[in-house]
Amino acid sequence: QIESRAQMSTLPRLKPRKFYDLVVEVALIRPGPIQGDMVHPYLRRRAGEEEVSYFIPSLKPILERTMGVPLFQEQGMQVAVAAAGFTKLQADQLRRAMARKRSHESMNEIVQKLLDGMEANNIPRDVAKQIYHQINAFADYGFPESHAASFALIVYASAYLRFYYAPEFTAAILNAQPMGFYSPSSLVEDARRHNVEVRPIDFTKSRWDHTIEMPDGRTLIPHDGKLSWHNPEPRMENDEPVLRNDDYASCEKDTPQPAVRLGVRLVRGLGSKARVALESALEKGPFTSIGDFVQRVPLDKRSLRALAESGAFDSMFPQERPDRRRRVALWELLAASRGELPLAPMLESPVPSGLVPLKPVELTETDFRVTGLSLIAHPMQHLRDVLKLNHVRTTINLRDTGKNGERVGCAGLVICRQRPGTAKGFVFLTLEDETGMLNVIVEPQRFEPDALLISTSPLLLIRGELQVVQGVVNLRAHTFRALQAESGEEFAKGRNFH
Numbered sequence: 001q002i003e004s005r006a007q008m009s010t011l012p013r014l015k016p017r018k019f020y021d022l023v024v025e026v027a028l029i030r031p032g033p034i035q036g037d038m039v040h041p042y043l044r045r046r047a048g049e050e051e052v053s054y055f056i057p058s059l060k061p062i063l064e065r066t067m068g069v070p071l072f073q074e075q076g077m078q079v080a081v082a083a084a085g086f087t088k089l090q091a092d093q094l095r096r097a098m099a100r101k102r103s104h105e106s107m108n109e110i111v112q113k114l115l116d117g118m119e120a121n122n123i124p125r126d127v128a129k130q131i132y133h134q135i136n137a138f139a140d141y142g143f144p145e146s147h148a149a150s151f152a153l154i155v156y157a158s159a160y161l162r163f164y165y166a167p168e169f170t171a172a173i174l175n176a177q178p179m180g181f182y183s184p185s186s187l188v189e190d191a192r193r194h195n196v197e198v199r200p201i202d203f204t205k206s207r208w209d210h211t212i213e214m215p216d217g218r219t220l221i222p223h224d225g226k227l228s229w230h231n232p233e234p235r236m237e238n239d240e241p242v243l244r245n246d247d248y249a250s251c252e253k254d255t256p257q258p259a260v261r262l263g264v265r266l267v268r269g270l271g272s273k274a275r276v277a278l279e280s281a282l283e284k285g286p287f288t289s290i291g292d293f294v295q296r297v298p299l300d301k302r303s304l305r306a307l308a309e310s311g312a313f314d315s316m317f318p319q320e321r322p323d324r325r326r327r328v329a330l331w332e333l334l335a336a337s338r339g340e341l342p343l344a345p346m347l348e349s350p351v352p353s354g355l356v357p358l359k360p361v362e363l364t365e366t367d368f369r370v371t372g373l374s375l376i377a378h379p380m381q382h383l384r385d386v387l388k389l390n391h392v393r394t395t396i397n398l399r400d401t402g403k404n405g406e407r408v409g410c411a412g413l414v415i416c417r418q419r420p421g422t423a424k425g426f427v428f429l430t431l432e433d434e435t436g437m438l439n440v441i442v443e444p445q446r447f448e449p450d451a452l453l454i455s456t457s458p459l460l461l462i463r464g465e466l467q468v469v470q471g472v473v474n475l476r477a478h479t480f481r482a483l484q485a486e487s488g489e490e491f492a493k494g495r496n497f498h
Contacts, residue, residue: 001026001151003181005418005428005439012471013043020065022152027071027143038134042069047470055127058082069134072145076135083131084117094135111136166196167258168220171210175222175263184266185373185492186415186432193436197259200375201266201312203287208279210263215256266371267310274303289316290329294336304333310370323357326366331355361487368488378434379459379487380412387411392461396435398475404468410438410475411461411483417454417496427454429477431462440475441467450480455496457482458489 002011002022006029016022028039044050045067052067054060062078063070070076077091086094094110111132118128161169170191177184188198199205199213212220264270264278281287281296290313299307307313313329320328328351358366361382367374380387384394392409393402402408412431419427425444430437440462447454454460457480464478 001155004029005416005430009439009472009474010039010043013469014046019152019156022155023145023148024066024071026151026155027145027148030143038069038071042067042071045069055131056083056123072143072148074145079131079135080114080117083121083123083128084114085121086113086117166191166194167260168212170196170198171212171260172222174210174260175265181416181495181497183372183415183492183495185368186437188373188375189378189432189434190437191260195257197257198375199259199261200314201262201264201310201371202315203264203293203307203312204315205286206261206263206312207282208264208275210265211261213259213261215258219261220258262371262375264307264312266373267306267312268370268372269306270303274299290332290336294333299337301334301337304337305330306370308333309366311367320351321357323359323363324355326358326363327355361485365486365488368491372491372493374488377487378413378432379485379489379492380433382485382487383411383459383483384434387461394435395431395433395438398438398466399436399473402466402468402473404466406466407463408466408475409461409463410440411459412438413458413489413492414454414460414494415492416494419497429454429460429462431460431475438473438475440464440477442477446477453480453482458492458494459483459485 002008002025007025010025010029014021014025014028016025024042028042041050045052054063054068059068059079059082062075062082066072066075070079073095077086077095080086080094081088081091090110090113097110114132114135115125115128118131119125123131158169161172170187173180173187174184182190192198205213205219207219207221209222211222214220264282265275270278277297277299281293284296287293287296293313308330309326311326313333314322314325317325317328331351360377364374364377364379364382367376368379390409392411395410395412398408398410410431410433412433414429415432415437416430417427418429419425425447427442427444427447429440429442431440432438442454459482461481461483462475462477462479465476467474467476
C-alpha cells in the first residue's frame with residue numbers, strides 16, 4: 001500500500017507517529033487529493049511550515065483531524081452539509097457521484113447546487129470555488145476513511161513483520177510473487193541490505209518454495225497454506241509446530257538469525273510438468289547426487305540445463321572450484337540422462353579438465369538469465385570501477401552526502417517506470433545499484449527526445465540535479481545514456497506502471 005515511489009517519498013516528510021498517520025498516508029497519495037492540491041498543504045502543515053486554517057469556522061470540527069485538508073469522501077459529504085446546507089439525502093447523492101468510476105457527469109449536476117448553497121450561506125465566491133474544487137477532486141478517486149484504515153492496518157502489520165521477522169517476511173513475499181512494485185531481485189537485494197542472509201538454490205536443501213533455515217539446522221516449509229518443520233523435529237502441540245521466540249530468533253537482533261533458502265520456483269521455464277515432477281520428488285526428501293536426481297525426476301534436456309546453470313547442484317561437487325561447478329553439473333546431468341534410463345558407469349567417467357571456469361560477470365549473467373536474480377553480484381558492480389573514473393556516484397553516497405542543487409551522475413538498473421495520468425507528462429524512474437535505490441524525476445521536455453532509450457534500456461547512466469528536501473533525495477534528470485554490463489541486465493525486467 002505504501003511501496004510506490006510517491007508513497008516512499010512522502011513517508012519521510014509525514015513521519016508517521018501513530019496509526020492514524022498511516023491512515024492519512026494511505027489516503028493522501030491518491031489521484032483525488034493530488035488533483036485537489038491537498039498533498040503539499042497537508043505536508044507543510046504537518047511539518048509546522050504552514051498555519052492550519054479552515055475556509056469557514058463551521059468546517060473546523062470536520063477537518064480538524066486532517067489539519068484543515070479534506071482527504072476522505074466522508075469529509076466531502078460533511079463539508080457539503082456544513083457549507084452548502086445539503087440535506088443528508090443530497091450528501092448521499094454526492095457520495096454516490098464520487099464513488100462512480102465515471103462520475104464527472106454526476107458531479108457536474110451537483111456543482112451548481114453546491115455553489116448556490118454556499119452563496120446562500122454568505123460564503124465568498126472565491127472561497128466557495130476553492131471548497132468546490134477540493135470536493136470535486138474526489139470524483140478522481142478519493143478514499144473513504146474506512147478503506148484507508150483497512151489498508152493502513154495491512155501497512156502496519158507488514159511493516160511490523162518486515163522489521164521484527166525480516167527473513168520470514170522475505171520468504172513469504174517471494175513465495176507470493178508475482179505481485180507489487182518490485183521483482184524478486186529487488187526484494188532480495190533490499191533484504192540483504194537489511195542483514196537478511198539469503199542462501200542460493202541447493203538441491204540438497206531447497207524445496208520448490210522458498211523456505212526458512214533456522215540456526216539449529218531446522219527448516220520451516222510452507223505447504224498448502226500451512227507451515228511444517230523439516231528434521232530435526234521441534235516441540236509439537238496438536239501435531240502443529242510450536243512457533244515461539246526461542247524458535248524464531250529474528251525478533252532478537254543480537255541472536256543468530258534465520259536465513260532464507262531460495263526455492264526451485266525461481267528457475268525460469270520449467271513449466272507445470274516440471275513443477276509437478278520436482279514437487280513430487282522433493283516431498284520424498286532432498287536429492288543426494290546427480291544420479292539420484294535423474295532417477296527421481298524425468299525432465300527434458302532444456303530443463304536440466306536450466307537447473308544446472310542455476311547452481312542448484314553446486315554443493316554436490318565440493319571438490320571442484322566454485323566457478324567450475326555449474327559446468328561440471330551440466331556435464332554430469334547430460335551424461336546421466338542419456339537413453340531411457342540413466343547409465344551408472346557414465347557417472348564415474350572423469351569430467352574433462354578443459355571445462356572453462358565461468359568468470360564473475362558470466363556467473364551474474366547466468367543467474368539473471370536463469371532465475372532473474374543473483375547472489376554473486378549486482379550488475380552495477382561489474383561497472384563500478386569504470387563509473388568511479390567518470391564521477392558516477394552510488395545511490396547510498398548520494399543519499400548520505402548529496403546536497404540540494406548539486407549536479408551529479410548516478411547509474412543503475414531501471415527497476416520501475418511510472419507515468420501517472422495525474423503527473424502532467426512527468427515520468428518517474430527508480431534506479432537500483434548495489435547499494436540501494438534512487439528516485440528519478442523526468443520532465444516531459446526531457447523525456448520526449450529520449451523516450452525510447454528511457455523506456456527500453458535496462459541500465460541507464462543519468463546525470464542531473466539532486467533534490468534533497470526534508471531527507472527525501474530525488475534526482476531531476478537532464479541527460480541519459482544506456483550502459484552495457486553484459487551481466488544479464490536485460491533479463492532483470494523493470495516493472496512499468498501508467
